[in-house]
Amino acid sequence: MRSTFHSLEVARRGLVTQQTALQTVGHNIANANTPGYTRQRVNFTQTEPYPPASMNRPQIPGQMGTGVEAGSIQRVRESFLDIQYRSENNKVGYWESRADSLQKMEEIMNEPSETGLSTTLDRFWQAFQDLAVNPTNAGARSVVRQRGLAVAETFSYLSGSITSVQQDIKNEMDVTIKQVNSLTQQINNLNKQIGETEPHGYLPNDLYDERDRLIDELSKIVNIKTTPVNSGEAQRK
Template sequence: MRSTFMGLETAKRGMFAQQSALYTTGHNISNANTEGYSRQRVNFSATDPYPTASINRPQIPGQMGTGVEAGSVQRIRESFLDVQYRTENNKLGYWESKAAALTKMEDIMNEPSNYGLSKTMDRFWQSLHDLALNPSKENSGARAVVRERGIAVADTFQYLSGSLQSIQRDLKEEVNITAKTIDSLARQINNINRQIAETEPHGYLPNDLYDQRDLLLDQLSSLANIKITTEKSGGNALAIAEGAYTIELLNDKGQPLAVLVDGKTLQANSVEVGYHESGFTEKIIIGGQEINISDFTSTGKLRSLIDSYGYMDGAEVKGLYPEMLHELDKMAFAFVTEFNAVHQSGYNLKDFETDPLVKTPVNFFAELTDYKGAAGKISLSNEIKSSPDYIAAASAPYVGNGQNAIRLAEVKNSVMTIGGRSTSIQNFYESLIGKMAVETQEAQRLTGNSRSLRDSVENRRQSVSAVSLDEEMTNMIQFQHAYNASARMISLQDEILNTIINGLRGR
């Protein structure tokens, strides 16, 4: 036979369940502006009906409900959107970093402008044309201008080389910082894994720990391409418990490179960057496992920084900044070599002072023996520094001849071998700047595309997981009414019992 006090227990359970829901609603409202927080809900479930199916069950028309209980407190999260977000965030991390590196390079090259190398060289060529019009000793000003313009060309080459190398050193520091950040995030995720593994077997859902872990994973996804698999905690863990995460680094084909966080052993592997004796990136070391840099094709900020700073591909150095520096060096070397050759073929004023029929070959720029580092070493020869009279403007041994100055000015368009291809100084530099501009434009375009896609996924994710104050206020009123109704049921049961116990006494 059912108990007289059965209704009290049913109402009490209703009050406790609605009270839990109100507490959870208050927690949601409190964390409405907390980064990475996912709204939570109480999963209500009806308690076992009375009576249970058995031989000794009371003979009543059917089973009666016994109320409600708060089965679990679950966060609202859609894992598919998390995967999509991290995929787009990974692409954004790569292209955003590459666009930033190329933008810095563009700022240094400063083309087209009145202060770039192209304009500086144009002024140099123009000064040679001006000298050809009046190369006589009396017009010393034109020669002085040529020398100063030559100094400006050398200084601009040196400035470009030095500035690019300075940015490159900054990129190396950023590579190291990014590797340390990955290492730190992996350790933090592993610590949360341990806390989750200690909590879930007791039948709890550590929702706030889940949120903290997912926030760290979002940050990690921008640095490297990762794959997440779940390791169940065991014990009395609920079916919806998320367990510990194993995190693997993937290459561009989706194949695993190394384990960053092991959810089974609850261990995190360290992350380091290995450098070649030349100073460029050679390998990535994860937990003692060495990955050759050519195999480390995991997209993300780390790979982008390595591509910008420079890396060893066999015996060859590759990367945005090394390649730009090499191209500048080749251009400077070819320019100095060709210009000096034409300059040595001419006559200078010092020759006329001694013996007009004897030509003394003089270099305009200091001689360079190798293209490596040429842009940073270019300077005027000692003779030109000492006197502009050493400028060989004449093509024949008589005063007033300025034909060699014209030939020197035509070096601008002279076809020569630069970097293994036949071209002119002007065309080579224009193609170099054009290539940089196209790469920058592509990186910026893909950055914008990736950001749009990531933000689109984030908006969908927020529509599922974010706290809506309007919705929480509605829920609060709903749970409050349910709580009041359960309390009213207790009052009703009290009146019924009072009638039964006191009203029927003595009859």
Template sequence: MRSTFHGLEVAKRGMFTQQSAIYVTGHNIANANTPDFSRQRVNFNQTEPYPAASMNRPNIPGQMGTGVEAGSIQRIRDSFLDYQYRNESTKSGYWSTRLDAISRMEDVMNEPTEFGLAKAMTQFWESLQDLSVSPENEGARAAVRQRGIAVAESFNYLHSSLTQIREDLGQQIKTGLLEVNSILRQISELNDQIKAIEPNGYLPNDLYDRRDALVDELSKYVQVKVDKQPTGGNALPIAEGIYKISIVDSTGAAIEVVSSTGYKTLSIDPSISGDPTNPNGYVRNVVLSDGTTIAPNDFANGKIKALIEAYGYGSTPTSVVGYYPDMLNKLDQMAYSFAEMFNAQHRAGYGLDNSTGLDFFSVGSVSGAAGAIQVSINDLSKIAASTALNEPGNGENALNLSKIKDLLITSGTVTISGSPVSVPIQGGTIQTFYEGFIGQIGVDGQQAQRMKVNADTLAKSVNENRQSVSSVSLDEEMTNLVKFQHAYSAAARMITVVDEMLDKIINGMGRVGI
């Protein structure tokens, strides 16, 4: 037969379980504004009914409930929404970083404004036209030299500024990989802590939250894949286990970086002249501590990929491609072509002292031309404005010099004073070449801005869906608090009822007539 105190035990279990639910609700309310906190709930389970099926069970009408127990305290999380958010976060990280790199380049190029290279060159061409009208005027000659210096200094400034930003990007790559390594180490340490707790039948919800927050942060740098591995022992069926983290490449292949045995660190290929912040450096590969390599263009998305693309990557120094190396290369091509074409026309003319065959600019080789170009004429009388000997009033060569910007280049060759001149620009004119790559910066910037907005919008939308599942709603928690409080009070009232019943049995029975 059932126990006399059966009702007390049922009520006691109800009180303890409702009390646990009240405590968990209080924990949720206390962490309503805690970042990355996932709300928790008590999973109520019915206790085993009485009597259990057995040969010597008592003969009663049927099984009776024995109350409730707190089976587990589980956090509320949707792994599919986590997966979606991390994918969008990776895209957002890539386009945000790419937009930042392009925006910094736009700030340096500063076009179209009154202070960019285009304006300096326009003023230079205008000063040559003025010189063609007054070739013997020393003021006009001084203006040409000063405007030429302004053009050279503009090239020098653009080259040094872009190079400095590129070096900063190289440092950001190193810093980003250090941050990735730190995140991987922390995830591995949390895995170890979770492995020590789950087999005992507990759910370390706070450790789960910290680990997921780290994976979210990691997803900004690289595209990640998360696989769960059971910890064994007496772990609950809903235990999340340890995380195996992999970097997903552009083909969809997974490269494991965190496992049950530890984690791997990422670094730049040491064969890259030592350091990616070297002005002539480049990224060959990202290397894992076990020797596995990831080529720069094999990264699927994320900040690291965007930084490497901006800084420059390749297999050899001559095969380096990237946003900033490409822009520096175009600037060098323009500076070298401009100087060579201008010098070729200048050598064909005569100065006031009948000097001829002199270069106006010194430029060196194509590589680094924008940083090396400078005016080599110091004596104003040697500026070759005339096309004929002993004709100081002849300004035709100055006029020809002012038309250099409009000379058509075909297959890397342009004809100046009847002679072919080879230049690195393959087609168009110097002006259209400059307008072309300045326009490309604008197009790339608009695309990056558009894609960033799209990625941010999708990430925000997915995160809102995720927060609707995992975040704390104070209205909902207050409703739960009232519900659990009433259930607790009802269980306590049941104890009072059972106590009164037992009082009748113990103290009132067997006292007939008293």
């Protein structure tokens, strides 16, 4: 009788464990398009053999295996790749911001073109050369005056446009600071929830995913470094 019930129990444990694995696979498929989701897997562990190792007089020679159980559900994520990604993500954010600013400056300077500063200055100096050839010519004097006004207007336009770009960048920085503060606050709240959950022996995978997603987003704005600590929180530098 013991042998029959033992075999049934081993089979039952195997089925329950495999069912847990199938449920995890279904969970992975359902979240295939969820932003920040990390694939999960079930870690199988063998159950305690019979008789237990504490018995000093086993009734059978050796020990019999009692099956398998789901030890934990773990995220399949590589921390080294996270570090590499965040480092490169920060560089992408820097160069995208720089390229955007340079593009605005390029549009303002409008070079090379017929209305750019370089062409305006060339026409101004050409008018002076024409005037030097015939200094008494009223028409040449008028052209120099008009070209001088064009140069002044061009400088005035460039100055106003650059000042406007500077103000836009300042406004963007204010928005970015608020975004950084919001992300760090959300990460801090997640750290608190994780710190309250882990001591009970649970792995809050969903909280881990959300925290990693926010850290990835933050890494594009500022240069960060994360260090795991015992409580499950992350110190940001």
